Amino acid sequence: MKKYDIFLAGVGGQGIGLLSETLARAVDYSGQRVIGADTHGLAQRGGMVSSHLRVGTGAHSVLITRHSADLVVALERHEALRGMLDYLKDGGTLVYYDAVWQPLDVRLRRTAQVRNEDIEAEAARKKAKVLRVFKEDLADSRMQNVIIMAELSKAKLIPGVEKEHYTAALSDLLSGRVLEVNLKAFEEVAG
């Protein structure tokens, strides 16, 4: 693989760090080169956080060039739209967990909350594929990151990365009961 760029976005507190670290290790387990960086200046809960992952020998900087990501993965609806606007290339893929953590502007009733239709419309302009992920019966919202990871695995969205690479990566980073619960949730969705 020459280059495959993944931009991850969410809100501080959603678990972007763990998601990104797991994906990086999964890519590594698949035998491909991976580099990346989390960008978390003021990552208080509520601020925007993002992470860049770059697969392949053709990637140099850890930061992805704007409008050139092959895949945007978001854990929140507003950040999905932002990630697509800022980083997704035309014809790329957006995968987002449809959680809503309203930004300040929405809460101050200055702008409307982003709707799924807004994301569809922008994706159409970019000729991008969209995968909306939402699990009605998820017991713990802190596992949204594992659910989205399972969807990435199921749809084989990261070239060369298979299910066992994801689970091996998870096992590197978690242990005990937390690992057990996350693996179970992953398996359920990834199949």
Next chain:
Amino acid sequence: MKSMGEMLLSTGGGSEIVIGNTAIVRAMLEAGVRVATSYPGSPTPEIASAIASIPRERNPMYFEFSVNEKVATEVAFGASINGHLSCVFFKSVGLNVAADTFVQLSMMELIGGMVIVLGDDPGANSSQNEQDNRHYAHLSYTPVFEPATPSEVYVMFKQAADLSRKLRMPVIVRLSTHVCHAKEKVDFGPMPVHEHGNKPLFCMENGPYIPIAADALKMKRRTLHKFWELKDLLEELPVNIVEDNSSERGVITAGAPYLSLMDVLEEVEDKPDVMKLGIVHPLPKNRILQFLKAHKEVKILEELDDVLEREIKAFAYDNGLTTRILGKGDLEDWIGEYTPDKVREVLSKCWPDTFKPVKEPDSPVKLNARPAQMCPGCGHRSAFHAIKLALKDTDITVADIGCHTLGYLEPYRVGQVLLCMGHSTGTAAGLSMFNDSRRVVAFLGDSTFFHAGLPGIVNAVFNKHNLTLIIMENGTTAMTGHQDHPAVGRNFNDVSQKIPVRQVLEGLGVSNIREIDTYNQAGLKEYVEAALEEEGFKVIIARHPCMLKFTREMRKKGKKLPRPVRVGEKCNLKYVCVGQFACPSYQIADGGRVWVQEDLCIGDRSCVQTCPSQAIEPVE
């Protein structure tokens, strides 16, 4: 689960995916660092997190978070002149705090060696400026390594330590935000066996160590002598990379911008030759001259200031070269991080035939930024909500550094001026002079109180200033990741003596002190109103533990958080909870109804008292 601590200690080495901040700890251990110190500040605190992952009893290295960067530098200095290899690390602006100590280091015979790791922050991601710390290196004749990747961080730290020990002088390893946080697989070598002794080797014969009168000049001469010697040595050190694309054009660059350049070059046909410098001070003059001579045009591609440019232009002038040297263009070239996008833009201005800036696609959709917020349950939110009710529009509020700086954001707008750590009391004192109409209120965090806040407070007592200082005490250094501070009763390694803020204030002679938990909003409001009516220097300690730390600890212990709240039937849409108190848990539904996002609410109930309709109730 893989253990970071085991990886860092592994005798055989091996490869692992790590960030730059982790790679540097492996390098410290391999180099034989005995004493490491720091004060937390982004982008470097994860260096301490990596150190914390090493089992204490197996860690050959002593580490402490000192009370500020200056003291941290002094502790590392003291260890070094006693024969121990030492290392101090902190963020970009930390060097300003440490500067008085730092600038003396190169004059001293650092017999153990000492490496200063700087986390510069181009783009000001988490700092009050994006200062270019290479200037300090010039000011103090200190060599600077500038790695671009975690692998280079690992290798260059060890080179820096070797050099420092050999020349008995300080050496800087200059990182930047996305070198600290860059992630890649790094190949670690085997762990050398170090025979650490406990014999103090400090000896005045190595001096002089007292830079007074004639000795100051003698010491400067010795420093310059070493620095000159170093210049020759560095020409031969294998830290520079030259990439030959057989072009008449060349680029000289260093650090992370080199990687951005490589990305940009992937997409162009006419690639210039590239020289990447591993050490940016002093420069390898002969190698640079050679590169200049081989090209018609050379672009100096450097982030932030024109430090390389000025020196390289001087080399060319002194040697009568006619190579066209392209430095900084317009002022935008001086601003911001040199990401691949930025590098493309910079190059497109000097070589428009080869490089085109990225065209921003047209989209009718505009999305406003999502600024950082105080967390749900944050005691500062309760404080700002209450304090704002006690203030007049004409009052002047002085912010300081910490989570409470976020009070300047909407909807609170408390905190109108900010310089740096600990400035608030001093600045407020100045604002209070020749001013009998606008009351002045300063804010200060508890870690900052110990870091740089004390002199301003002593000054306010000493010089009888008329202002109100509100100390926002949350029991931790929250913004950088919950490091303990002197009032906590625990340091990085152990339980330690508590130094309570109130006792310190009393010891300093502050006589007008009030203390209150910020969740008592009515009480805090009353205190502020009262203090503002009084003359002199008044301090209010507005206290509530950091709730992010608290909830994390609860969850770690497997304890359930209290039930979240919900908006009940009594709600008549006054929007105080969501619009003024503005806890991020409160959301607006279609039609304007207010609801609580239970994924965010921690059940703290600090919001309940803010509702004019008493509509906030716990979920059944």
